[in-house]
Amino acid sequence: MTETMIPQFPDYSIYAGLYVEVANSKELHSVVSNLPFAFIEADTICSREQLFSAVYKALIESSFNKQRTKTLNSECILSLSPTSNIGEAFKRFGISEKTSRIVVLSIVAKTEKAILEAKELIHGVGVDLTDEALESGYDLGLIKKVCSRCTQLFERLKKANLLLTTSRYIELQI
């Protein structure tokens, strides 16, 4: 996991990592709601831009509007989703019992103590969260399914290197 931050929100640390060949997703799936992480189905993430624009959006919503889920971590998963239905967002972008590649995300206020032991929880191989790693692993069919509203647009968006999340965000607010 690497630590970064959003320049506009220096009071939060953001930890992000990618795990592949995960063997215990069944177990993780059953406890994820009690952990201080967002476990994201990596097959639905095609770029760092997609991921971090969701983090940005979650911080904007919770700072200036209202947070709609229990934690900032879950708010990120909601931010990835093209609908405002929380259950659906988790089903689409959260991990399942069969997940083998996981993007782990944790937003921690600097005033809190970070307890980050994803490495010990996840039985898998940690790799760098790079665009190349995401690019090589994501599942176009799945993304098309989870982003149904953007289906036809996805390839063009991707080609134009456009922001899926930001575009969706705007569609949602219409």
Place this chain on the structure above:
Amino acid sequence: MSKELIERVSNYLNNNVQIELISQGAEAVVFITHSHPYLPNASDDKEQYIIKYRPAKKYRHPAIDKALTKHRTLSESRILAKLSQIDGINVPKLIACDVYNGCIWLEFLGVDLPNQCGFSNLKNFLWMSVADPYSQLVEDVLIKVGRQIGLLQWNDYCHGDLTTSNIVLVPENGTWSAFLIDFGLGSSSNLVEDKAVDLYVLERAIISTHSSFADKYNQWIMQGFSQIYELHGKSGLKKLKEITRRFEDVRLRGRKRSMIG
């Protein structure tokens, strides 16, 4: 810019985001920054991003002001997001948007023209070209500008403020690509009147700043504009005719107004 406004923006963005003011309009202030809003390791001295910020207006009721800011920021972002999805249309990429504070982050476009000719918007480019005003390059660029407007209008969008400063040229493969910026007054519209007014506004802008060459320049722009409609057979030609006819009406109205005024 007022000290109070600077303070407000810095407070909002935080000191981690260093900004440089490049434009202050009635509606928005525009800054350049080297910070990406959220991508780790993307911030470096070579990359630039645009921050467009709509400050609160003190003379409006706070609740009304908030609603208006949100509405306008959303409207501009939405148009940019939609236009980016249309093949062939060149607009800056929308990177981030905070409708609650009236702030959007955009891809920075354009370069500094050689010989201190300024930023590469169409206005400065035409000034730069004054030594050889009818060059092949100028013709190509203006036809491309016309095509961008044609694409925009063919897809039923209007810009609302088509000036030569709101057209930015970006170097590409040894030539220039034309980009449209500032959709603050943009709208989705299929009204012939709106489209004709868009064209008229640009024509006036060309006439007022480059009057000696304006006839040819406007002709090239309309040539590019027509090309887009001609790609669409009979229905394209019909729409083109409606727009150019109305364009003439608008021009006539404008002339009458200036005679009276």
